[in-house]
Amino acid sequence: MPQTTRSSQPAMLLLEDGTVFHGKAFGKVGTASGELCFNTGMTGYQEVFTDPSYKGQVLIMNNCYVGNYGTKNEDVESSSVKISGLICKNIAHNFSRKMADTSLAQFLEENNLVAIHEVDTRALVSHIRSKGAMNCIISSEILDETELKAQLAKVPSMEGLALCAEVSTKEPYFVGDPNAEIRIAVIDNGVKRNMLKCLSEKGAYLKVHPTQTTFAECETFKPHAYFISNGPGDPAPLTYAVDTIKQVLAADRPLFGICLGHQLLAMANGIPTYKMHHGHRGLNHPVKNLLTGKCEITTQNHGFAIDAKAVAASENVEVTHVNLNDNSVEGIRIKNKPAFSVQYHPESTPGPHDSRYLFDDFFTMIKSNM
Numbered sequence: 001m002p003q004t005t006r007s008s009q010p011a012m013l014l015l016e017d018g019t020v021f022h023g024k025a026f027g028k029v030g031t032a033s034g035e036l037c038f039n040t041g042m043t044g045y046q047e048v049f050t051d052p053s054y055k056g057q058v059l060i061m062n063n064c065y066v067g068n069y070g071t072k073n074e075d076v077e078s079s080s081v082k083i084s085g086l087i088c089k090n091i092a093h094n095f096s097r098k099m100a101d102t103s104l105a106q107f108l109e110e111n112n113l114v115a116i117h118e119v120d121t122r123a124l125v126s127h128i129r130s131k132g133a134m135n136c137i138i139s140s141e142i143l144d145e146t147e148l149k150a151q152l153a154k155v156p157s158m159e160g161l162a163l164c165a166e167v168s169t170k171e172p173y174f175v176g177d178p179n180a181e182i183r184i185a186v187i188d189n190g191v192k193r194n195m196l197k198c199l200s201e202k203g204a205y206l207k208v209h210p211t212q213t214t215f216a217e218c219e220t221f222k223p224h225a226y227f228i229s230n231g232p233g234d235p236a237p238l239t240y241a242v243d244t245i246k247q248v249l250a251a252d253r254p255l256f257g258i259c260l261g262h263q264l265l266a267m268a269n270g271i272p273t274y275k276m277h278h279g280h281r282g283l284n285h286p287v288k289n290l291l292t293g294k295c296e297i298t299t300q301n302h303g304f305a306i307d308a309k310a311v312a313a314s315e316n317v318e319v320t321h322v323n324l325n326d327n328s329v330e331g332i333r334i335k336n337k338p339a340f341s342v343q344y345h346p347e348s349t350p351g352p353h354d355s356r357y358l359f360d361d362f363f364t365m366i367k368s369n370m
Contacts, residue, residue: 011116011140013087013124014148017131021124023087025140027108027115032085033137033151034058035158037303038125040282043069044350046107049083050076052167052190053259053301055232056158058085058136060121060128062282067092070100071107077192077349081108082167082232085138086115087124114138132277133158133303158303159275163233164189164241164260168211175208176200182366185209185223187244189231189260194349198359199227212240215247225254225366228261230345235263235273235304242268249337254369256362257341259302265341266306266332269317276328279303280344283351286324287344289331295324298344299351305329305343338365 009025015036038060039048045066048054066088086108095103108115116138128134137152167190175186175196182204186196189211200206207221211231218226226248228241235241245268248255257265263273280300287298308329311317321331321342333340340362346355 009140010143011138012143012145012148013116013119013136013138014145014152015127015136016134016152019127020145021119023116023118025115026088026091026105026117027086027113029140030114031137031139031142031151032058032114033135033155034084035133035303036060036128036136037133037279037281038062038121038128039301040284041350042283044283045104046071046075047077047349049081049086049113050078051192051301052078052082053230053232054083055163055167055190056161057083057232058087058138059083060087060124062121062125065090065092067104068095069097070095071102071104072097072099073101077194078167081111081113083113086113087119087121087138088115088117089119089121091117114140116140128278133279159234160237161233162237164211164231164238167232169208170210172207172209172213175206176204178205180205182225182363182370183207183221183223184225184227184366185218185221186227187211187213187218187229187241187261189229189241191229192345192347192349194347195227195229195258198347198356202359202363204363213244215244215251218244223253224370225256225362228255228257228264228341230259230261230301232260234275235260235267238264249334249339252338252369254362254365255339256358258347259343259345262332262341262343263304263306265334265339266311266317269314269334271310271314271317272307273304274307276303276305280323285344287321287330287355288324289321291320296354297352298330298346298355299348300344302343306332338369
C-alpha cells in the first residue's frame with residue numbers, strides 16, 4: 001500500500017481577527033493566503049480542490065480524514081488545483097483505492113499546494129460560523145506571528161474582487177459532436193468539466209468562450225442557447241457579463257445559469273447580490289423546488305447570493321427554488337423569457353444527482369424555441 005513521507009515540520013494558521021492555530025506542514029512547504037471557507041463533503045476532495053469557483057480561497061475540509069482513497073488523474077474539474085491552501089484535521093497517509101494514481105500528499109506537492117494538518121477543524125469551523133468568512137494565511141516557512149500579520153494585511157477582500165479572467169479559458173474551444181442538433185454557447189467564468197459533460201452527453205455541440213466574449217462574437221457560432229457557468233469572486237464588478245446576458249435576453253435565446261451564472265442573470269434583471277456571512281459549501285444542502293413542491297439535496301459552493309427582497313419586488317423575476325436552511329434564493333426564472341438559473345450545482349461532482357433534471361428542463365426549453 002503506497003505511503004507518503006510524514007512531515008513533522010511545524011506550520012501556523014493565522015486568521016484576520018488574530019486567532020492562531022498550530023499544526024504540521026503537508027504538501028508544499030511555503031506560505032498561502034486567501035479567504036477562509038469550509039466544505040462539509042466527506043468525499044470528492046479532488047474535484048473540490050480543482051473547482052475554479054474556489055480560486056482565491058483557503059479551504060477547510062470538515063471530514064476528519066482526507067486522502068483515504070488517494071487521487072486519480074481523471075477526477076478533476078479543471079486542469080489544476082484552484083484553492084490557495086488547504087487545512088485538515090487528519091491526513092490519510094495511506095490510500096486504499098486500487099485505481100488511484102497517487103497519494104494526496106504527492107498530488108498536493110505536484111500542484112505546489114501549501115497545506116496544514118493536525119488542526120482542530122471543528123473549533124475552526126465553529127469560529128467561522130460564528131464570526132463569518134475572513135481572510136487567513138498559512139505558512140510552514142514563516143512562524144513569526146508579526147511577520148504573518150503584515151503579509152495577511154496585504155491580502156485583498158473577496159468582496160469586490162473579480163477573478164473570472166484568471167480561471168477562464170484564454171481561447172475558445174469545442175466540446176461534443178459537431179453534427180449535434182443543438183448548439184450551445186458556453187460563457188466560461190470558471191466552468192467545471194462535468195457541466196460540459198452533462199450538456200454534451202445530452203446531444204449538444206458546445207463552443208466554450210472566454211468570460212469577456214461579447215454577444216456578437218458568440219452569435220457567430222449560431223447557437224440555439226446560452227449557458228452561463230459558475231466562477232469565483234464577487235459578481236458585482238462583472239458588468240461586461242451582465243451586458244452580454246441582457247443582449248441574450250433581448251434576443252430571446254434560451255439561457256441557463258449556474259451559481260455565478262445565476263447571480264449574473266439576476267443582476268441583468270436589476271437584482272443586486274450580497275456577501276454571505278459564511279457561504280454555502282458542501283454536498284447536503286436541502287432545497288425546495290417551488291414549482292413542483294419537491295425537495296432535493298444539492299451540492300453548493302458560493303459565498304455570494306442574490307437579494308430575496310429585490311426578487312420579491314421584481315415584476316420580471318420569479319423565485320423557483322429556496323434553501324430550506326436559511327430561506328435564501330436558490331433558483332429563479334425570468335417571466336416571458338426562456339431563461340432560468342440556480343445557485344447550486346446540478347452537475348454535482350461530487351454530490352447527489354437529485355438536480356440533474358435541470359439539464360433536461362434546459363434542453364426541453366431549447367427544443368421548444370428552435
